Amino acid sequence: MSKRVAVLTSGGDAPGMNACIRAIVIACQKSGYEPIGYLHGYNGLLNQEFVSLSLDSTHNLIQQGGTILHSARCKEFTEEAGVKKAAANLVEAGIDALLVIGGDGSFKGATYLSDYFHGQIIGIPGTIDNDIAGTDATIGYYTAIDTAMSSIDKVRDTADAFERIFLVEVMGRHAGFLALNAALSSAADYVILPEHFESTDAELKNIITQIHAQRRLKGSVSFIVVVAENVWPKGLPALTEALNEAGITDVRPLTLGHVQRGGAPVSSDRLLATTLGEFAVSLVGTSSNNVMVGEVNSHPVTVPLDKTSDSKPLNSAQVALMKTIMNERYDC
Incomplete structure (x- = not known):
C-alpha cells in the first residue's frame, strides 16, 4: 500500500527550503509514495490546507529562494486544542509521515504534535541561524x-x-x-x-x-x-x-x-537540502520516528527531536582565529 507523505515549511524561511521540497517530491515518486504539501506552516494543518505535489512542481525549483509552500507563525499550535485538531486532520487526510522543514520552534511544535499524532514525524533543519544541535549546518545558513x-x-x-x-x-x-x-x-x-x-x-x-x-x-x-x-x-x-x-x-x-x-541558495545549501530531503524520505516506513535528519562530517545522521534544542557550541578554531585577527592585527 502506497504511503502518503506530507511536508510543510514552518517558521522563518531559509534559502534551500525549495530545494529540499524538490528532493522530497522526487524521492517520494521513486519510492512510490504520494507527496503532498501543507501550506502556511502549521496553519495549514489546522485548516486542512494542502496541495498535491508532483514532478512538475519541481521544475526550476532548486534555485528559488523562499518556499513554494509558504510559511507562518502559528500561535494556535502552542495550545493543546490546536495540536489535537492538527493531529485529527492528519489522520483524516490519511497521512502516514509528516516532514517538517524548520528551526527550533518548528521542532518543538513537531514534538508536541507527536503526543497526539501516531504517524511518523521527521524534522529537517531549515534556518539561517544554524542553532540546531545535532547537525553541522542547517539549510539556508551558507x-x-x-x-x-x-x-x-x-x-x-x-x-x-x-x-x-x-x-x-x-x-x-x-x-x-x-x-x-x-x-x-x-x-x-x-x-x-x-x-x-x-x-x-x-x-x-x-x-x-x-x-x-x-x-x-x-x-x-x-x-x-x-x-x-x-x-x-x-x-x-x-x-x-x-x-x-x-x-x-x-x-x-x-x-x-x-x-x-532571501535570494537563490548557494551550492552548499542546495546540496545539503537535497541530501537531507532524500534521506528523510528514505526513513519513511522505518522505526525512525520523532527524529531530525542532519549532517555531521558529511554523513547523514538522525537526532531525537527533543535533543535538537540542546546547546550548540561555535567552532572553537574559528573563534580562536577571529580572536587572533581582532587582538593581534594591530599589535595592541
Whole structure:
C-alpha cells in the first residue's frame, strides 16, 4: 500500500527550503509514495490546507529562494486544542509521515504534535541561524553567510570612502554562527557574539581600543564591527551613542535584517537540502520516528527531536582565529 507523505515549511524561511521540497517530491515518486504539501506552516494543518505535489512542481525549483509552500507563525499550535485538531486532520487526510522543514520552534511544535499524532514525524533543519544541535549546518545558513558577507563588502567601500565606522547587525536569533562567519569571510575588524559577550563596558572598551590602534597605525580609515542580533542592550543605536560619548564619531549603524533570508541558495545549501530531503524520505516506513535528519562530517545522521534544542557550541578554531585577527592585527 502506497504511503502518503506530507511536508510543510514552518517558521522563518531559509534559502534551500525549495530545494529540499524538490528532493522530497522526487524521492517520494521513486519510492512510490504520494507527496503532498501543507501550506502556511502549521496553519495549514489546522485548516486542512494542502496541495498535491508532483514532478512538475519541481521544475526550476532548486534555485528559488523562499518556499513554494509558504510559511507562518502559528500561535494556535502552542495550545493543546490546536495540536489535537492538527493531529485529527492528519489522520483524516490519511497521512502516514509528516516532514517538517524548520528551526527550533518548528521542532518543538513537531514534538508536541507527536503526543497526539501516531504517524511518523521527521524534522529537517531549515534556518539561517544554524542553532540546531545535532547537525553541522542547517539549510539556508551558507547562503545567509554569503549574503551578509556581500553586504559587508559593499559597506566597506563606502566606509573607506568616508573613513567611517560601521556597525553591522546580522541575524542569528540567540546564536553567533552567522555573525562569526560573516565577520571572518568579510575581514571585519571586530565581532560581538552572544556566546562570548561579557558586558557592555568590556566590549565597548575593546572596540574603542581596536579603533584607536587601527587609526594610530593606518590613520583615519574605516572600521567594521559585526554585531549579532539580540546581543547589545537596546540595539545598535545604543552602541552608536556609547561610541559617540567616548569621542568616536562618524559611526553609522546598519541592520541587514530579512535580506539575509532571501535570494537563490548557494551550492552548499542546495546540496545539503537535497541530501537531507532524500534521506528523510528514505526513513519513511522505518522505526525512525520523532527524529531530525542532519549532517555531521558529511554523513547523514538522525537526532531525537527533543535533543535538537540542546546547546550548540561555535567552532572553537574559528573563534580562536577571529580572536587572533581582532587582538593581534594591530599589535595592541
